[in-house]
Amino acid sequence: MARALLLWAFLARAAAVADEVKSLPGVATLKNKHYAGYAVVNETTDRQLFYWFVEAESGNQPGVTPNIIWMNGGPGASSIMGLMVENIGPLTLQQSGELAENPHAWSGKNNVMIIDNPVGSGFSFTGKESYVKSEKEMREDFYTALKFIFTQHPEYARNPLWVTGESYGGKYVPNVAYEIHIRGEFPLKGIIIGNGVYSGLIQNPTVPEFAYNQGLIDEHQLLESKLIIAELRGDVSRQLQTSGWVTRTEFNAAVAALQSTDYSLGGALDSAWLCLCGALVMFMHAGFAMLETGSCRVKNASNVLMKNLVNVCVGTLGWWVFGWAFAYGSQGTPANGFIGTDGFFGIGFYTVDATTGVISPLASCDADGCQSTMLSWFFQWAFCTAGATIVSGGVAERVKSPTYAVYAFFMASFIYPIIVAWSWGGGFLATITSVGYMDFAGSGVVHLTGGVSALAGTVVLGPRKGRFENPEEFECHNLPLVVLGTFALWFGWYGFNPGSTLGMHDGATGALAAQVAMNTTLAAATGGITVFLLRYVITKKYDVGGLCNGILAGLVSITAGCGNVECGSAFAIGLVGAFVYQGSSMLLQKLKIDDPVDASPVHGFCGIWGVLAAGFLDWGKGIDQYHGWSGWGCVTEGTACKTGLGGDAIGAQFALIGMVILWSGALSTIAFLVLKLTGLLRISEEVEEVGIDCKSHSPAKAYSLSAEAKSMNSVVCVQPGSKNAWGEATA
Missing domain, CATH: 1.10.3430.10 (Ammonium transporter AmtB like domains)
Structure with missing residues (x-):
């Protein structure tokens, strides 16, 4: 709770709208509407996610103005870093500790929102140390918070929605977008990920090469870094390497093999599906x-x-x-x-x-x-x-x-x-x-x-x-x-x-x-x-x-x-x-x-x-x-x-x-x-x-009827001088 109290010390006095921020330290006038607060996503464990929502400076046009959700990396960092330090929100935090207008803000023509997610990140907290243990739990919490915000402010709920993030947030963005998509309540348009973390197996080996190309390390340090990474990767790396390191040729060959397998599998699934449906x-x-x-x-x-x-x-x-x-x-x-x-x-x-x-x-x-x-x-x-x-x-x-x-x-x-x-x-x-x-x-x-x-x-x-x-x-x-x-x-x-x-x-x-x-x-x-x-x-x-x-x-x-x-x-x-x-x-x-x-x-x-x-x-x-x-x-x-x-x-x-x-x-x-x-x-x-x-x-005849059925069925096959459908003589 301590972190939450520290944050709220900077927030405005109570306003007509419960979560509206009317003023911020050192800022004479807020050009955008700001809303901040906590969304309770689990009452049993008092699990709460902190959010901050900024309306576009140009104003909100329901159903038209884009809603952009931003998630910082970390893991564990507050997304306020993105809102107040990077070019996302209308205000930026100076080295002096003062807030100043941000001329490059995304919030000029877009509604911008941050949610500290998962619980334990930034200013989000849980009263009973009940932290999430799976991506499914994380994205469900996030969706609950998002629904809470749009319930409080329905004028934004039908606007086109984009989920964005960077670094470790790159792991959260696809999960959150998936939950929003399958629920189908809000018009998700897409995701944006910058420098996202997705796989150390693929990403880590590129770091020494990047440092070498920028002149930060020499050739000897490059080879030493490669050796360390190869050893750390152990058995996993051996699936793709022949001599302690994945060469470009070997990597391309492995990817091509996987793509070929997926390609053949797609054709096989299509064939099975159409044969069954046919x-x-x-x-x-x-x-x-x-x-x-x-x-x-x-x-x-x-x-x-x-x-x-x-x-x-x-x-x-x-x-x-x-x-x-x-x-x-x-x-x-x-x-x-x-x-x-x-x-x-x-x-x-x-x-x-x-x-x-x-x-x-x-x-x-x-x-x-x-x-x-x-x-x-x-x-x-x-x-x-x-x-x-x-x-x-x-x-x-x-x-x-x-x-x-x-x-x-x-x-x-x-x-x-x-x-x-x-x-x-x-x-x-x-x-x-x-x-x-x-x-x-x-x-x-x-x-x-x-x-x-x-x-x-x-x-x-x-x-x-x-x-x-x-x-x-x-x-x-x-x-x-x-x-x-x-x-x-x-x-x-x-x-x-x-x-x-x-x-x-x-x-x-x-x-x-x-x-x-x-x-x-x-x-x-x-x-x-x-x-x-x-x-x-x-x-x-x-x-x-x-x-x-x-x-x-x-x-x-x-x-x-x-x-x-x-x-x-x-x-x-x-x-x-x-x-x-x-x-x-x-x-x-x-x-x-x-x-x-x-x-x-x-x-x-x-x-x-x-x-x-x-x-x-x-x-x-x-x-x-x-x-x-x-x-x-x-x-x-x-x-x-x-x-x-x-x-x-x-x-x-x-x-x-x-x-x-x-x-x-x-x-x-x-x-x-x-x-x-x-x-x-x-x-x-x-x-x-x-x-x-x-x-x-x-x-x-199409049916062979019993005697009881024949007596109940008045339709008989009659031709003069012949027999009816049950072999009986006709007049």
Whole structure:
């Protein structure tokens, strides 16, 4: 306590603000506002950190004026040394012991703060000798003190924050910045470290060289100093040296080896991550199959299941033969901005050395590692076949299976890949404005493409016979399958959205994947419960099917912006997505458009909303600062955030929506119309009446029911002069 009392002897008399300093010895007028005091960070042990805060001489502009935190080295020295002796604060301590104005102060246009940290440093103290024993404890204490200060003075809390320090403070700065970053309450912009202490193993050997180059020691003293340091380093140094000292060549070789290991590890982690996420996306087909089968009538259950299986198989071949090449030929960014032109049939995915015969996979590399082209092919294949499956649900129960297989191939090999070439492949939509479009995981590229195509097929095919005359006959026949399919899709979405980070090579990528997963979860839950409540208000009945589609509506809505919106925005996106789905579903009913699984309301209309939301609700400052594809950071110009990008961003989103609707809608409509005019599109009325399963499948039933179940199931397969689905004679 003695040190604290000595300090407070120099502080001002009590002021209106409890911690405001009104005067200092020998200073006539304080040009800056000063605040000083103690923040209790642990009441049990009376652990208190001393702070001093100086407002910028130019005044504080909330949200604009930078807050700069300074930490001195020592260890144990008070950061007042930096505030009062170096060029940080507005006053400097003269040799005479008097305070004078500092013409070079950082506090001219910046708010400056020091916190004596950790406890025991400078004027900070603990009443029970409870000193910190870990970096985690240190940074948590510091954050508690910082929060206390900003609670006392909220006008500074949202200003851009910089954490700075020197010497031994270089150990504290990254730890403190990390704590501020993960808490996310204050807008941390960066750190600055001068002459920081980080590793004696690396730094100590440079001291003799520095002294020699400055003429402070001679060559003999240089060699003697090196010998002493080498002996002190002992076993640790032997890992990097061959003769008692690390030469530049040896050091560079060791660093290169470590970098090579990290580089290979980054590529391996990316590969494992994308293989796992691609498999999760592929598993979504099980969800689509269960959802569509349960939503349709029992007499067509086998056919719906078959279409989903055929869709994946045929779509895979289409992606292999043409799709990948059109979408990502020349590894993205097609030269013509429209379509890729190489990579058909997987040609060029690996090379063979003519001399050694060694086979090497084609890979794209950056600073984080290498990813093979085959890895990208696999992950993007899962997305391609998912987009085509959306159409399957919209045309269920009345489209001819061979015809749909042809369309699925066309979808996977041409319609969808061209959309990808324009967007994810680096085509013209990626550069249509200064920031390009934002569709992190595919609200537009995948879901809107599939939803618009499903709507085209539904309209061209027309409704199922009797759909709007006897609607009760078309209710889902197996609600458990619908719920199971919904959960499977939700589960697979954690590969769809987080996997679109396209890697897992460092902490920042992992944090972004976690943010994406959180947003995905919130939007799904919000969408589901909102539709459930809406339908209860309308019908006064619990609608489980509506709850399922509401969940999917939330998932589709968040897919575009899951990587650049806050969790509160994710809630809003799911909420609005639920209303978009419910409204569009009712619109289709009113227009007598028969979509058995609501594919176009869920994927098409909610896909549009998702793309728009990604632009409007970006977690930057809207038109002032925009993040988009930059993730955690804003779009920059030089060293600062580029401003005024909101109009560009929204314009790019509308361009993406327009091009997807025009391309997929036009081509799908043309394809379905041609098939309809040739009589190849729709099944006959006879087949529609008895069910596709009875007419075209063997066995002619999807379920083997017990006698009790048969008596409860009124839907039977009847053909004159034949037997029904359970082998009983018919009239």
